[in-house]
Amino acid sequence: MNIKTLSLICIVGLSVSACQGTGPKQGLGALAGAVAGGVIGNQIGGGEGKAVATTIGVLAGALIGSQLGKVLDESDQRRAALAQNKALEYGRSGSPVGWSNPDSGHRGEFVPQPSYSVNGLDCRQYSHTIYIDGQAEVLRGTACRQPDGTWREVS
DSSP, rough: OOOHHHHHHHHHHHHHHHTOOSOOHHHHHHHHHHHHHHHHHHHHHOOHHHHHHHHHHHHHHHHHHHHHHHHOOOHHHHHHHHHHHHHHHHHOOTTEEEEOOTTTTOOOEEEEEEEEEEEEEEEEEEEEEETTTTTEEEEEEEEEOOTSOOOOOOO
Protein backbone atom coordinates (compact mmCIF):
# COMPACT_ATOMS: atom_id res chain seq x y z
CA MET A 1 0.00 0.00 0.00
CA ASN A 2 1.46 3.37 -0.94
CA ILE A 3 1.64 6.51 1.21
CA LYS A 4 -1.10 8.22 -0.82
CA THR A 5 -3.56 5.40 -0.07
CA LEU A 6 -2.59 5.29 3.60
CA SER A 7 -3.05 9.05 3.85
CA LEU A 8 -6.49 8.78 2.27
CA ILE A 9 -7.48 6.10 4.76
CA CYS A 10 -6.34 8.22 7.70
CA ILE A 11 -7.97 11.43 6.44
CA VAL A 12 -11.31 9.76 5.75
CA GLY A 13 -11.11 7.89 9.06
CA LEU A 14 -10.44 11.08 11.02
CA SER A 15 -13.21 12.88 9.16
CA VAL A 16 -15.72 10.14 9.89
CA SER A 17 -14.74 9.92 13.56
CA ALA A 18 -14.94 13.73 13.89
CA CYS A 19 -18.46 13.69 12.44
CA GLN A 20 -19.64 11.29 15.11
CA GLY A 21 -20.21 14.09 17.63
CA THR A 22 -19.99 11.63 20.52
CA GLY A 23 -17.61 10.62 23.26
CA PRO A 24 -13.96 9.67 22.86
CA LYS A 25 -14.63 5.90 23.03
CA GLN A 26 -16.89 6.07 20.01
CA GLY A 27 -14.53 8.39 18.10
CA LEU A 28 -11.53 6.18 18.74
CA GLY A 29 -13.54 3.11 17.81
CA ALA A 30 -14.57 4.79 14.56
CA LEU A 31 -10.99 5.77 13.76
CA ALA A 32 -9.61 2.30 14.46
CA GLY A 33 -12.41 0.71 12.46
CA ALA A 34 -11.88 3.13 9.58
CA VAL A 35 -8.18 2.35 9.35
CA ALA A 36 -8.73 -1.41 9.56
CA GLY A 37 -11.59 -1.28 7.05
CA GLY A 38 -9.55 0.85 4.66
CA VAL A 39 -6.60 -1.52 4.77
CA ILE A 40 -8.85 -4.51 4.13
CA GLY A 41 -10.73 -2.73 1.33
CA ASN A 42 -7.45 -1.70 -0.26
CA GLN A 43 -6.22 -5.29 -0.29
CA ILE A 44 -9.48 -6.59 -1.76
CA GLY A 45 -9.96 -3.99 -4.48
CA GLY A 46 -8.05 -4.02 -7.74
CA GLY A 47 -7.44 -1.67 -10.64
CA GLU A 48 -9.97 1.16 -10.93
CA GLY A 49 -12.07 -0.38 -8.15
CA LYS A 50 -9.28 -0.19 -5.55
CA ALA A 51 -10.16 3.38 -4.47
CA VAL A 52 -13.86 2.48 -4.24
CA ALA A 53 -13.13 -0.68 -2.21
CA THR A 54 -10.81 1.30 0.08
CA THR A 55 -13.42 4.03 0.65
CA ILE A 56 -16.19 1.51 1.32
CA GLY A 57 -13.87 -0.32 3.73
CA VAL A 58 -13.11 2.93 5.58
CA LEU A 59 -16.79 3.83 5.93
CA ALA A 60 -17.91 0.34 6.95
CA GLY A 61 -15.03 -0.02 9.41
CA ALA A 62 -15.78 3.38 10.93
CA LEU A 63 -19.42 2.48 11.45
CA ILE A 64 -18.65 -0.86 13.11
CA GLY A 65 -15.80 0.58 15.20
CA SER A 66 -17.96 3.51 16.28
CA GLN A 67 -20.76 1.25 17.47
CA LEU A 68 -18.38 -1.02 19.39
CA GLY A 69 -16.65 2.01 20.94
CA LYS A 70 -20.02 3.40 22.02
CA VAL A 71 -21.14 0.16 23.64
CA LEU A 72 -17.97 -1.17 25.31
CA ASP A 73 -17.24 0.61 28.57
CA GLU A 74 -13.83 1.03 30.19
CA SER A 75 -14.16 -2.20 32.16
CA ASP A 76 -15.07 -4.13 28.97
CA GLN A 77 -12.08 -2.66 27.18
CA ARG A 78 -9.71 -3.45 30.07
CA ARG A 79 -10.91 -7.08 30.24
CA ALA A 80 -10.61 -7.42 26.46
CA ALA A 81 -7.08 -5.98 26.52
CA LEU A 82 -5.99 -8.45 29.20
CA ALA A 83 -7.45 -11.36 27.22
CA GLN A 84 -5.78 -10.12 24.04
CA ASN A 85 -2.37 -9.93 25.72
CA LYS A 86 -2.82 -13.40 27.24
CA ALA A 87 -3.88 -14.85 23.87
CA LEU A 88 -1.00 -13.28 21.97
CA GLU A 89 1.66 -14.06 24.57
CA TYR A 90 0.62 -17.52 25.76
CA GLY A 91 -2.33 -18.73 23.67
CA ARG A 92 -2.17 -21.82 21.53
CA SER A 93 -2.96 -21.23 17.87
CA GLY A 94 -6.66 -21.62 17.22
CA SER A 95 -7.57 -21.80 20.93
CA PRO A 96 -9.87 -19.02 22.18
CA VAL A 97 -9.04 -16.90 25.21
CA GLY A 98 -12.25 -15.43 26.56
CA TRP A 99 -13.22 -12.40 28.58
CA SER A 100 -16.52 -11.33 30.12
CA ASN A 101 -17.92 -8.49 32.16
CA PRO A 102 -20.75 -9.59 34.45
CA ASP A 103 -21.74 -5.96 35.06
CA SER A 104 -22.38 -5.11 31.38
CA GLY A 105 -23.12 -8.63 30.14
CA HIS A 106 -20.63 -8.16 27.30
CA ARG A 107 -18.15 -10.88 26.47
CA GLY A 108 -15.69 -11.87 23.80
CA GLU A 109 -12.88 -14.14 22.81
CA PHE A 110 -9.55 -13.78 21.08
CA VAL A 111 -8.29 -16.57 18.86
CA PRO A 112 -4.58 -16.24 18.07
CA GLN A 113 -3.00 -17.76 14.99
CA PRO A 114 0.57 -19.15 14.66
CA SER A 115 3.36 -16.69 15.27
CA TYR A 116 5.72 -15.66 12.52
CA SER A 117 8.66 -13.29 12.24
CA VAL A 118 8.65 -9.90 10.50
CA ASN A 119 11.82 -7.81 10.67
CA GLY A 120 12.92 -9.71 13.75
CA LEU A 121 9.61 -9.24 15.59
CA ASP A 122 7.24 -12.06 16.57
CA CYS A 123 3.81 -11.35 15.06
CA ARG A 124 0.44 -13.08 15.27
CA GLN A 125 -2.81 -12.62 13.44
CA TYR A 126 -5.94 -13.01 15.54
CA SER A 127 -9.70 -12.72 15.50
CA HIS A 128 -11.68 -11.07 18.29
CA THR A 129 -15.35 -11.95 18.52
CA ILE A 130 -17.36 -9.57 20.69
CA TYR A 131 -20.87 -10.49 21.83
CA ILE A 132 -23.15 -7.57 22.61
CA ASP A 133 -26.83 -8.27 23.31
CA GLY A 134 -26.42 -11.70 21.73
CA GLN A 135 -25.04 -10.28 18.48
CA ALA A 136 -21.51 -11.25 17.43
CA GLU A 137 -19.07 -8.85 15.76
CA VAL A 138 -15.79 -10.28 14.51
CA LEU A 139 -12.70 -8.11 14.27
CA ARG A 140 -9.45 -9.32 12.76
CA GLY A 141 -5.99 -7.92 13.21
CA THR A 142 -2.28 -8.50 13.48
CA ALA A 143 -0.07 -7.61 16.42
CA CYS A 144 3.71 -7.79 16.84
CA ARG A 145 5.72 -8.10 20.06
CA GLN A 146 7.85 -5.02 20.49
CA PRO A 147 11.42 -5.10 21.85
CA ASP A 148 10.06 -4.04 25.28
CA GLY A 149 7.82 -7.14 25.35
CA THR A 150 4.50 -5.38 24.70
CA TRP A 151 2.23 -6.25 21.77
CA ARG A 152 1.34 -3.54 19.27
CA GLU A 153 -1.33 -3.57 16.58
CA VAL A 154 0.09 -3.39 13.08
CA SER A 155 -3.15 -3.82 11.13
